[in-house]
Amino acid sequence: MYAKINGPDGRLLPIIVRVADNTAIPSDPSNNDWQAYEAWIAEGNAPAEPEAHGPAIPASISDRQFAQALALAGTITEAEALAWAARGELPQAMEDALDHIPDTNGQRFGARMMLAAATTYERRLPLTEQLGALLGYDAAALDALWIRAATL
Incomplete structure (x- = not known):
């Protein structure tokens, strides 16, 4: 042999x-x-x-990169992406997704605060997976979104 x-x-x-x-x-x-x-x-x-x-999946992306990538993917509008990145105003799709998060122990409020005020978004946080699923993203699609966002 x-x-x-x-x-x-x-x-x-x-x-x-x-x-x-x-x-x-x-x-x-x-x-x-x-x-x-x-x-x-x-x-x-x-x-x-x-x-x-394939390309490495970044651990985190900036708030601007996240908003811009979601707008380019058609998940939110460009105007919503600008308002979110500039003033922390959440897009309607994010508000709708947040409505599906349990309102116990401040989970929904914590998620809203994180989305509105974070300057970076971590790929491996459980909330990322949860919100991604509510927006129609599976794990592979979230990885692709993070990879694309890191190039912006």
Whole structure:
């Protein structure tokens, strides 16, 4: 059995490989390991493609970025985004979403205060997930919104 290991750039690494019987196949000048690799390819095997990694999801975005991204996504209007970023006036979609948050122990008031006065929004807060769902965003859509907002 032959095993191969790709480096971070996807190219085959010249390493020592251990086979089933625990013997080592060294990377040697006569290229025996490379010949074994080419035989493995000839048998119809193929190296694994390097994993594709998307852009990193920012931990937080600014209030302006959040409002602008929501306006560009069509969740709120541009006028609402400007009023929210400039004066903390919540868009109607946010007010409607807040109506669905329980009004116990000040949860709704706390959420309203956070939305109206925060200067940054944290992606991993439970309230982000809750409000996102109320606005029609699943976790992947929220990640995409955060990524887009970070570029604005």
